[in-house]
Amino acid sequence: MKDYASYSFWLETSGDDLTPRPRLDGSIDVDIAVMGAGYTGLWTAYYLLKRDPSLRVAVVEREIAGFGASGRNGGWCYPGFPVSIGLLRERFGTETARTISRAMFETVDEIERVIAHEGIDAQWARGGALRLARGEHQRASVENAYKTLTALGLAEPYELLDAAQATERVRVTDTVAALYNPAGASVHPARLARGLARAVERLGGTIYEQTPVVDYETGRSPRLITASGDVRAKTIVLAGEAYAQQLPKLRRTLVPMYSLIVLTEPLSESDWEQIGWRNRELVASSRMSVDYLNRTADGRILFGGRGAPYRMHSLIDDSLDRHGPTHDMLRRMTIDWFPMLEDVRFTHAWGGPLGMPRDWMPTTSYDAAAGVARAGGYTGQGVATANLFGRILADLISGHVTPLTQLPTVNHRSPRWEPEPFRWLGIRYAQEGFARLDRNAERTGQAPTGRNLVERIGRH
């Protein structure tokens, strides 16, 4: 059996017994069959059962609940949608952009409510989120984000901070400004996933672990197909995120992008005196190649970022969870941000794949005639979004028309990714391009122009 605790600090400290639940043993008939016990699958099961406790719901998971991104992420529970508010406005109009933004704020409240209601000890801390401008070259990005929010009438809870106000919250080198959003919360990701799995079971759902789905059928007799039997259902729900594209029928719907994390030992009180960060705000800068930080409940710094290279044929493999050069870069960045930690010990390093659609637009889809629903494509912003999408799927499947089922993500179809080797060439070009733009901006102090091909490809 795999040592599941070794996949992330979060699984290691989940406070839950990671011994797998029983596998599926023979074919069964249920109402709803969910593939994947991450946030998407579990929230969907949770809300369906809340709505109708008599439903027979089975969740089929290849490993254990929370094995994927849901048990490994940066712990940012944040109202940011995977597509920026500015781009949402361009694509769908002002009113829709506002509606999605409000729905995301409500989603963080909803997760807080369920955590309390279900008694999930998820180390929830509502410290807000700080997007820093580190260096003058990042200032425009932060200020423009605030301008867009103002133009949409959504600036109200946000605060644009100057360098002194920002460093009063957390002392990060080179900070020149920041955008503060009070709604963000730090969460222990695996405790949330494992706690949710228990909540689903309390409501009467069954979770089969170590049961890979190898194929599925839709239409007259929808079912998930596994080596140890079929799960026949009225509706199947495909919630495998980055891993789902391994099924032949879902090839090229998403690509797996690896996000990696390093973690320090618990810092001393004198280190925290120097750093501040008393409210456990979520912290990131405005780099194109993405960084995200969290202060854990036990006083460590988590530093995450992208940069691990995409592998040909959308490979997902445990060996890719650790990429020396990227983990080294993240350790160097930690010291660069907090020079007083020069001698700090890093105790953990891990990573995992997130799912990225070709147009960055996440999807919730439901085809009643075919008996199939699907949600995902969060591009690394799924902690909150998966709750919203779980509620949307539950509404769609149970036939309730609500404001959420009118959102443009519903039945949105992203284009498929290119076949290889073009996919590899394009993604590697973009990854190298983002890194180069960041390096140039840091060296010259000039913000990227926005006109570069890579910037246009990566706009989201």
Ligand SMILES: Cc1cc2nc3c(=O)[nH]c(=O)nc-3n(C[C@H](O)[C@H](O)[C@H](O)COP(=O)(O)OP(=O)(O)OC[C@H]3O[C@@H](n4cnc5c(N)ncnc54)[C@H](O)[C@@H]3O)c2cc1C
């Ligand atoms: C390192 C990292 C850091 C991140 N940080 C953040 C963050 O701070 N904030 C944020 O909002 N988002 C973050 N994300 C993204 C976020 O974690 C995900 O968007 C979210 O967890 C997706 O949930 P999910 O249930 O859709 O997918 P997953 O959690 O990946 O779950 C999918 C599940 O399906 C199972 N599965 C797949 N295929 C099969 C099959 N064939 N048969 C059976 N089971 C199958 C998998 O084993 C897995 O358990 C991060 C992601 C990573 C990897």
